[in-house]
Amino acid sequence: MRRPLLLVGQPLLAPIVPLLAQDYDVMTLWEQPDTAGLAQVDAVVWAGEFALERALIDAMPNLSLIACFTVGYDGVDLALAKARGIAVTHAGDANAHDVADHAIGLMIAHRRWIVGGDRHLRAGLWTIEAKTRTRSMGGAKLGIVGMGSIGIAAAERAQAMRMQVSWWGPRDKPALPWPRADSLEALARQSDIVLVAARADESNRKMISAAIMEALGLEGLLVNVARGQLVDEEALIAALKNGRLGGAAIDVFDPEPTDPARWADVPNVVLTPHTGGATHEAVGQMAQMLIANLSAHFAGQPLPSPVRL
Structure with missing residues (x-):
């Protein structure tokens, strides 16, 4: 045989x-x-x-x-x-827990200016006269798109950090302890940070559209650890360049590997090369x-x- x-x-x-x-x-x-x-x-x-x-x-x-x-x-x-x-x-x-860890890390890296601060210091721009202020994680409103294993693990971590968690997905899950928004746009409007943790298929390609970024707003942070195809990448880059979106922290791209030149002059973004679950x-x-x-x-x-x- x-x-x-x-x-x-x-x-x-x-x-x-x-x-x-x-x-x-x-x-x-x-x-x-x-x-x-x-x-x-x-x-x-x-x-x-x-x-x-x-x-x-x-x-x-x-x-x-x-x-x-x-x-x-x-x-x-x-x-x-x-x-x-x-x-x-x-x-x-x-890898759900490792991806959730990475998602929280991206939030902290951007919101607390860790990557930017590192570059600032290395460039010799730190002076005694000025200190950059960042934003606390405590009290921040986190909206999670997709509440599977990764979304739940991220929500548990966020709650331990005193963040306010809500979520949206196409199907309600009444057993979850966090409130479900009426729509994806409503979730974006009520959130300081939107974390994309949904499973990708052809039905939700580019679900994070220019309109969703507009709803997240001038101070909002978009974090994606799911799949690059879920975000309209052209709209994301445009929103960051013209200041309609506060920032982004991205681990996944469309296509991969992404062209680094695509991001060379994009402000307020932290990028990692799809390493969220790669422990x-x-x-x-x-x-x-x-x-x-x-x-x-x-x-x-x-x-x-x-x-x-």
Whole structure:
């Protein structure tokens, strides 16, 4: 009996290939396998933010599982997977707490002028005559877009910092202790900080529009740790340049990696290169979850973290 054959999709997943090779035969997409080889693939190991093209799925008639190494799976066509009878798994909430930590860190870095202050000092601009005043986190009104695992973890941290938390999502969650705004625009209007923590799909692309930024206002801070496609990046840059939005702290971009020249003259922004969930601990948990999903699938057992199709 042959071992299951896996196709690993992206070079960034190369470090897990030796781990997978202990129990499976492994091919890598970046080494351009031939069509005959693809025809034997049983499962794909994929980084969920990348589009999994229909043509690639068509080339794998034996495909029975798309195993996303990542928490996100927005690059997977779930309707197609359901139609083909292909199971989809992801990493569950493996990095939710680390992403929430990063979100709070971005808020503090911007609101307390930590990044700007570092640059100010290094440029020799600190004088005894002047001291820059920043804004307290306590009492700040935080509006969270999307109240899944990351949103809840961020809300708990924010509450411990004496922030006032509210949220908005398309579906109410009455069990949550924080109030839900009537609309996304209403959330922006009532908030000092808006944190984007929603799952991305084609229905909410550019949901953080120029109008939402206008509602957040001249003193408002936009923080995004979800997906770049949720924010109208052109509108964001324009709002920052013309002062219609107070500031932004961004970990995710559309596309990635973002062109640094795009941000060279954009004021009042703190940028990180999609590192919110990229801790050693979270990646280790993702690897464990991937192995568990693969093992359960090929043993015919319930999947530990399936995506509901």
